[in-house]
Amino acid sequence: DIQMTQSPSTLSASVGDRVTITCRASQSISSWLAWYQQKPGKAPKLLIYKASSLQSGVPSRFSGSGSGTEFTLSIRSLQPDDFATYYCQHSWTFGQGTKVEIK
Amino acid sequence: EVQLLQSGGGLVQPGDSLRLSCAASGFTFRNYAMSWVRQAPGKGLEWVSGITGSGDTTPYADSVKGRFTISRDNSKNTLYLQLNSLRAEDTAVYYCAKQEGYCSGTGCYFDYWGQGALVTVSS
Numbered sequence: 001d002i003q004m005t006q007s008p009s010t011l012s013a014s015v016g017d018r019v020t021i022t023c024r025a026s027q028s029i030s031s032w033l034a035w036y037q038q039k040p041g042k043a044p045k046l047l048i049y050k051a052s053s054l055q056s057g058v059p060s061r062f063s064g065s066g067s068g069t070e071f072t073l074s075i076r077s078l079q080p081d082d083f084a085t086y087y088c089q090h091s092w093t094f095g096q097g098t099k100v101e102i103k
Numbered sequence: 104e105v106q107l108l109q110s111g112g113g114l115v116q117p118g119d120s121l122r123l124s125c126a127a128s129g130f131t132f133r134n135y136a137m138s139w140v141r142q143a144p145g146k147g148l149e150w151v152s153g154i155t156g157s158g159d160t161t162p163y164a165d166s167v168k169g170r171f172t173i174s175r176d177n178s179k180n181t182l183y184l185q186l187n188s189l190r191a192e193d194t195a196v197y198y199c200a201k202q203e204g205y206c207s208g209t210g211c212y213f214d215y216w217g218q219g220a221l222v223t224v225s226s
Binding site: 029030032033034036038043044045046049050055087089090091092093094095096097 | 140147148150153162164203204206207209210211212215216217218
């Protein structure tokens with residue numbers, strides 16, 4: 001089975017910062033990677049699919065890149081609404097999550 | 104507008120059974136694979152099971168294989184998850200999700216999610 005490893009597990013940042021989260025696959029997955037945002041008590045929300053495609057309605061400050069085994073989610077100019085936990089996903093496997101918290 | 108409205112869930116004892124439902128609207132239900140994903144308290148997301156649009160293929164996570172059964176009724180636009188022989192470690196919020204792509208093939212992602220249903224297994 002393909003394993004997905006996210007880093008860091010926790011990230012402290014301030015409003016206006018640019019943040020980057022990394023997801024590594026244990027073998028090549030081409031561009032089949034998705035990113036989700038989850039807030040406490042809420043369902044996950046799809047942000048990025050196929051590594052770099054922005055889901056409809058998601059702000060353009062979110063972007064995804066990468067292919068093969070290494071992928072990144074970037075948030076340009078972090079907003080108060082962006083403090084949440086982020087997960088990467090390939091097929092049936094999710095990364096362990098990255099919590100973005102206020103510094 | 105795509106909507107996935109979940110029902111079911113609750114407090115049960117170890118060994119009990121429960122059925123979760125997920126009523127879909129806003130898209131042609133029979134054309135899409137669906138999945139169930141769960142999240143134990145304070146933990147990450149775990150895929151549980153999936154089902155193709157026709158219902159002919161139903162993969163399961165090893166942790167639930169032989170105990171849970173996924174099904175769908177395309178005439179009612181509804182997805183189900185039958186949970187049998189429940190254990191304390193099955194305690195989680197269960198989400199249904201609409202799937203794009205083929206998880207058993209090149210890849211997939213989940214573009215719409217239900218609101219979640221809490222299943223608590225405790226004596």
